[in-house]
Each structure stands twice: as structure tokens, then as C-alpha cells.
Amino acid sequence: MxxxxxxxxxxxxxxxxxxxxxxxxxxxEDFLAYQKLKNALGNYTISDADLEQNYxxxxxxxxxxxxxxxxxxxxxxxxxxxxxxxxLFFGLYQVFYxxxxxxxxxxxxxxxxxxxxxxxxxxxxxxxxxxxxFKWNRTLKLDGEAFFEVQKGSKxxxxxxxxxxxxxxxxxxxxxxNDYFEVVCYEGKxxxxxxxxxxxxxxxxxxRVYEKTFENWAQNxxxxxxxxxxxxxxxxxPIKYVLNKFEMQFNTKVKYPENISKIKFTGSFTNKNIExxxxxxxxxxxxxxxxxxxxxxLTE
Amino acid sequence: MNISNKDSTSCLCNDAVFKSxxxxxxKLIRNYLIYKYKDIDRAEDVAQNAFVILWENxxxxxxxxxxSFLFTTATRLSLNQIKHEKVVSDFELKSNKSELNPESxxxxxxxxxxxxQLETAINQLPEKQREVFLMNRFDNQSYTEIxxxxxxxxxxxxxxxxLALVTLRKVMKNI
Numbered sequence: 503m504x505x506x507x508x509x510x511x512x513x514x515x516x517x518x519x520x521x522x523x524x525x526x527x528x529x530x531e532d533f534l535a536y537q538k539l540k541n542a543l544g545n546y547t548i549s550d551a552d553l554e555q556n557y558x559x560x561x562x563x564x565x566x567x568x569x570x571x572x573x574x575x576x577x578x579x580x581x582x583x584x585x586x587x588x589x590l591f592f593g594l595y596q597v598f599y600x601x602x603x604x605x606x607x608x609x610x611x612x613x614x615x616x617x618x619x620x621x622x623x624x625x626x627x628x629x630x631x632x633x634x635x636f637k638w639n640r641t642l643k644l645d646g647e648a649f650f651e652v653q654k655g656s657k658x659x660x661x662x663x664x665x666x667x668x669x670x671x672x673x674x675x676x677x678x679x680n681d682y683f684e685v686v687c688y689e690g691k692x693x694x695x696x697x698x699x700x701x702x703x704x705x706x707x708x709x710r711v712y713e714k715t716f717e718n719w720a721q722n723x724x725x726x727x728x729x730x731x732x733x734x735x736x737x738x739x740p741i742k743y744v745l746n747k748f749e750m751q752f753n754t755k756v757k758y759p760e761n762i763s764k765i766k767f768t769g770s771f772t773n774k775n776i777e778x779x780x781x782x783x784x785x786x787x788x789x790x791x792x793x794x795x796x797x798x799x800l801t802e
Numbered sequence: 803m804n805i806s807n808k809d810s811t812s813c814l815c816n817d818a819v820f821k822s823x824x825x826x827x828x829k830l831i832r833n834y835l836i837y838k839y840k841d842i843d844r845a846e847d848v849a850q851n852a853f854v855i856l857w858e859n860x861x862x863x864x865x866x867x868x869x870s871f872l873f874t875t876a877t878r879l880s881l882n883q884i885k886h887e888k889v890v891s892d893f894e895l896k897s898n899k900s901e902l903n904p905e906s907x908x909x910x911x912x913x914x915x916x917x918x919q920l921e922t923a924i925n926q927l928p929e930k931q932r933e934v935f936l937m938n939r940f941d942n943q944s945y946t947e948i949x950x951x952x953x954x955x956x957x958x959x960x961x962x963x964x965l966a967l968v969t970l971r972k973v974m975k976n977i
Contacts, residue, residue, distance in 0.1 A: 508960070508961055508964060509957075509960040509961055509963070509964045510964065511963065511964040511967045511968065512945070512959075512960040512961070512962075512963030512964045512967075513960070515938070515939075515963060515967065516938075516944075516945065516963075532971065535971050535974070536967065536971060539967065539970055539971060539974070542916055542920060543920070543939045543940075544939075545897055546895040546896065546897060546917065546920065546940075547895070547896065547940050548833060548836060548893075548894065548895060548896065548936075548940065549842065549894065549896055550829075551828065551829050551832050551833075551846065553824075553825065553828060553829070556828060556832075556846060556849070556850060557821070557824055557828075559850050560824070560850045560853045560854055560857075563850060563851065563854045564854050564857050564858075567854065567858070
């Protein structure tokens with residue numbers, strides 16, 4: 503049998519076959535030699551290991567590894583992961599949200615054409631941010647005043663700190679300065695939301711929020727706000743906000759008696775000439791003005 | 803084995819458990835490496851390193867996995883470390899009887915002669931036969947155990963045992 507031929511000696515060493523069985527397979531001389539070898543091997547071994555010494559060496563090697571490379575590598579790796587994920591998060595945020603910023607200084611306006619061909623005209627001292635992928639996410643942030651001409655398409659949202667304006671395709675003007683929030687609709691329909699109220703404006707309608715006042719009125723049939731053609735116009739607005747706008751436009755400070763701040767003003771002033779503008783405000787309200795180098799003083 | 807408790811003391815990271823694993827296995831691994839490479843210093847160094855790696859992985863390994871992990875690791879380490887320097891010292895045997903019976907000077911002489919012959923013969927065995935043969939003969943590990951530790955089939959172990967004995971017999975003609 504080939505099987506046993508291969509391994510009969512190992513079977514014999516493991517006591518799987520007896521001495522007699524082995525004798526059948528090999529010559530007597532061989533049998534005696536194998537037996538002698540088996541016995542002799544049983545009398546020997548190799549030198550013993552010094553277990554204590556070896557254990558001490560292992561402990562030393564473990565200690566050496568712990569105190570040097572391992573913890574440092576681990577910590578660095580951890581920091582790198584945290585830093586990378588923060589960077590990635592910040593990067594994505596930058597790419598998808600408001601990575602384009604446009605701002606105007608005193609007395610200047612700027613026209614921004616967006617990727618979807620919507621147009622935004624930014625009034626003076628205003629700031630607009632919008633995302634890179636504007637076509638898929640038509641959300642803008644505004645601080646100041648701007649006139650929007652929106653192309654038809656997905657939801658178009660203007661966010662300000664005071665409220666939110668949502669439209670599909672239309673023309674409208676948004677003002678958001680300090681605590682004054684005004685939306686005028688020139689075409690189509692817009693939805694205006696703030697913390698407390700939601701209104702839908704149609705063509706010619708306006709809404710205004712300041713302090714605790716919430717006003718909703720129908721305006722004229724103008725095609726676009728007057729500031730686009732170089733005039734600031736107001737309808738029934740407290741003089742405080744009018745003068746605020748005036749300061750914004752001409753980069754100046756206006757001082758006026760506290761008791762006139764709530765007087766409502768209807769009219770407009772030019773953005774081109776400070777003196778003419780001042781006259782158009784002061785004459786109907788019966789106020790005197792004095793232009794100094796760093797400010798303007800109004801008196802009754 | 804005294805590691806059968808189910809609480810935290812059965813974790814390999816526990817010092818006492820680790821030590822008992824060391825006591826059970828260090829000699830076997832060190833001897834295996836000596837049979838393989840005939841170099842005691844290197845064998846002990848590699849065996850120590852295998853235990854260091856076992857400790858580093860003590861959280862993911864169970865105590866019953868330790869032995870085969872140690873053998874695999876030691877084999878892998880020794881391939882890296884011992885291969886590039888094939889300086890091989892000769893194999894030395896010692897009698898495992900606590901003291902030799904001083905029966906007669908002739909007996910001692912014969913004994914001495916036999917030991918030398920055996921050393922030479924074992925030295926000449928091919929590495930694969932020697933490691934298997936001595937693991938079985940000197941450390942009493944069964945064929946099945948050796949097969950699983952070295953990743954061999956039991957049949958292969960049996961063949962190597964057989965061939966080793968044939969070779970020894972040939973080398974020691976005048977036995």
C-alpha cells in the first residue's frame with residue numbers, strides 16, 4: 503500500500519503501528535537501527551530557555567515601544583483626521599453656500615447678473631452673498647437694499663436678518679437696514695415672511711416692518727424702484743429711517759432733535775446732489791439745516 | 803490552563819493571563835525557531851518580539867488564539883530577520899536526564915559518541931524535516947497540532963516525520 507509506504511515510520515513513532523508491524527516492513531537491521539534512534543532521541547533535548555530573563559526582555563521591549571513611537575503616531579493621526587474633516591466641512595460649506603460676496607460702498611450701486619440670468623441691483627452700502635451652484639440653490643443673503651429681477655425657475659429666496667422673501671419669477675425690491683425691513687413687489691407675486699407674519703404681495707403692493715409696526719399698502723404702478731434712476735423715494739416712512747438712508751447715500755452723519763424722529767415722510771430725494779436732497783427733505787417738514795464738515799445738523 | 807474564568811481575568815491584556823500564556827508557549831516557540839534556524843540567540847529575540855506583538859494585539863485576540871497567533875507571527879518575523887543572515891551555528895544537544903548514571907566509563911564514552919553523531923545527523927536534516935521532527939520528538943507536540951501551527955496538512959507532517967527518520971538512519975549507518 504502506497505499510503506503506508508509513505509509514512510509508516512511516522513505511524514510507528516506515534517505508536518499507531520507496533521514494533522512487530524514495523525518488522526514486517528523493514529529488515530531486521532533497519533528495525534534495530536530505528537529502535538535505537540527512537541530511544542536515543544528520547545534521551546536528549548536542547549538547552550533550556552531562561553524564562554525569567556526572556557520575560558523581562560519582553561516587558562522591556564513593550565515599554566520601549568509604548569514610550570516612544572506608538573502614542574505619538576496615534577495622536578498625530580487623530581489630530582490630522584479632525585483637522586481634515588473640519589477643513590472639508592468648511593470647504594464644502596464655502597463651495598455650496600454664499601461663497602460669492604458683492605458689496606457696495608457709500609453712494610454707489612452695482613448690478614449683479616446671476617447664473618440663471620436673474621438680475622440684482624444693489625443699492626449703496628449693501629451686501630449680497632449667493633452660492634456657487636446658484637442654478638440649483640437660488641438662495642441669497644442680503645444686508646441692505648436691492649432690486650431683484652428674477653427669471654422664472656425654481657424657488658428664489660432672499661434671506662435677510664429681519665425676514666425672508668420667496669418668489670418664483672418676478673421683480674421686487676428688498677430693504678433691510680438695521681431694524682427696518684421693506685419689500686415692494688413690481689411684478690408677479692412674492693411671499694414675505696418674518697418671525698411673526700407671512701404676507702403675499704402682488705404687483706404694486708408693499709410691506710414694511712420696523713420696530714413693532716407692520717404696514718401693508720398698495721404703491722404706484724412704477725416699473726422699478728426710483729433709486730435705480732438715482733432717487734430715493736419714501737411713502738409714509740418715519741424720518742429716522744429716511745435720514746438713515748440719506749446718511750448711507752452721502753456718507754455723512756445727520757443730527758436732529760429726538761422729537762422729530764417719528765414724523766412720517768412721503769417724497770423722494772436725489773442721490774446725486776447732497777444740498778438738493780437735503781432741501782427736498784427739510785422744506786416740506788419745515789426744518790432748517792446746517793452742513794458742517796463732518797456732519798449735518800437739523801433744527802426745527 | 804488556568805485561564806477559564808469568564809470575567810476580566812480571562813482577557814489577554816490582563817498581566818496574569820499574559821504571563822501564563824508566556825509560560826505555556828515561550829519555550830515551544832523559541833524551540834521551534836531553533837529547530838528551524840539553529841540559532842539560539844536569534845530564536846529567543848524573534849520569540850520575544852512575537853510576544854510583544856501579541857501584547858499589542860491583546861484587545862482583539864482571545865487567549866485560546868494566542869498560540870497559533872504566536873507561531874504565525876514568529877514564522878513571519880523570522881523570515882524577515884533570519885533570512886538575510888544565514889550564519890548558522892551548529893546544533894547542540896544535551897541529555898535530559900538530571901544526572902548521568904556513571905555506570906561505566908565505556909558507557910559514558912559511547913553515550914558521548916552517540917550524542918555527537920545525533921547532533922551531526924540532525925544538523926544535516928533539511929529545515930522542513932527538522933522543525934517537524936524535533937517539535938514532535940523533543941516537545942511532544944502531536945502531528946495534528948504541528949500541522950495546524952505551521953499551516954500544513956497532517957499528511958505532510960507525517961511524510962516529513964518519516965523522511966526525517968530515514969535520513970537520520972542513513973547518516974548514522976554505523977549505529
